[in-house]
Amino acid sequence: MKSTVWGGSGFLGSHISDALSNAGHDVTIADICKSPWKRDDQQMLVGSLLDEKIVNESVKKADYVFNFAGIADIGDANAAPHKSAEVNILGNLNLLDACVEAKVKRYVFASSLYVYSNSGGFYRCSKQACESYIDEYHRQFGLEYTVLRFGSLYGSRTDEKNAIYRFIKESLTEKKISYYGSPDSLREYIHVEDAAQICCEILDKKFVNQHLTITGHQSMRVGDLFKMIEEMVGEKLELEYNTHADSAHYEITPYNFNPKLGRKYSPELHTDLGQGLLQIMEAMHKEINDEGA
Numbered sequence: 448m449k450s451t452v453w454g455g456s457g458f459l460g461s462h463i464s465d466a467l468s469n470a471g472h473d474v475t476i477a478d479i480c481k482s483p484w485k486r487d488d489q490q491m492l493v494g495s496l497l498d499e500k501i502v503n504e505s506v507k508k509a510d511y512v513f514n515f516a517g518i519a520d521i522g523d524a525n526a527a528p529h530k531s532a533e534v535n536i537l538g539n540l541n542l543l544d545a546c547v548e549a550k551v552k553r554y555v556f557a558s559s560l561y562v563y564s565n566s567g568g569f570y571r572c573s574k575q576a577c578e579s580y581i582d583e584y585h586r587q588f589g590l591e592y593t594v595l596r597f598g599s600l601y602g603s604r605t606d607e608k609n610a611i612y613r614f615i616k617e618s619l620t621e622k623k624i625s626y627y628g629s630p631d632s633l634r635e636y637i638h639v640e641d642a643a644q645i646c647c648e649i650l651d652k653k654f655v656n657q658h659l660t661i662t663g664h665q666s667m668r669v670g671d672l673f674k675m676i677e678e679m680v681g682e683k684l685e686l687e688y689n690t691h692a693d694s695a696h697y698e699i700t701p702y703n704f705n706p707k708l709g710r711k712y713s714p715e716l717h718t719d720l721g722q723g724l725l726q727i728m729e730a731m732h733k734e735i736n737d738e739g740a
Contacts (some may be wrong), residue, residue: 456481506542
């Protein structure tokens with residue numbers, strides 16, 4: 448089986464590329480920059496989703512195409528709505544056209560829980576538009592797909608745009624945690640390696656032309672997460688909550704009425720949140736000590 452992962456140099460995409468390779472796929476990573484995590488058994492194609500020639504080349508002979516590229520940060524999308532529309536929506540259209548032409552077996556798209564919501568700003572707008580186009584490409588051209596609406600991801604290979612990474616870094620370096628929202632905000636955190644494994648499992652035929660919600664097993668209030676981090680650090684932390692109305696993030700739930708429902712899918716075997724936090728904390732502690740050496 449041959450799979451192409453657009454956005455394969457990034458946080459989630461790199462883990463998916465590895466999970467597919469481990470499952471026996473011939474993987475091509477496509478992204479605007481080379482992947483620092485590329486394995487010897489993976490191919491690399493550097494280019495943009497807006498370059499139709501590169502896009503067409505990337506899907507040649509591919510069985511499965513994963514689109515995990517684009518602007519994924521809410522703040523970045525809100526700061527540049529035209530760019531987010533160009534990259535996320537037009538880039539998606541270029542890839543859809545190429546997949547139809549190449550007769551790809553399945554198109555897998557990374558969406559977000561924010562498609563259900565009035566929150567999420569221009570990022571949410573781009574994901575909603577992309578889902579609509581994917582549905583229409585299926586109706587008009589027969590392109591089979593699976594849409595994955597991810598919740599709150601955490602794990603290795605990320606940066607300060609990832610909430611849990613930033614929380615842990617602040618707790619270790621500044622003895623505080625700052626958060627845009629309320630301590631009562633609910634999240635269902637899922638480890639990136641669990642999410643990557645799901646991306647292999649959903650290639651089963653029973654998930655064809657489905658919209659799936661990919662989250663953790665249990666909801667946790669942000670305030671309780673901070674207490675957990677505080678106990679693991681072993682020191683009292685200063686907690687700062689900024690409840691500005693324009694944060695663009697949801698509080699208790701992302702769900703507003705929307706007729707396009709998705710099935711929730713969580714892995715039976717999963718990384719415990721506490722173990723996942725400890726893994727990040729240990730890696731970051733080593734990184735901080737190495738920088739200070």
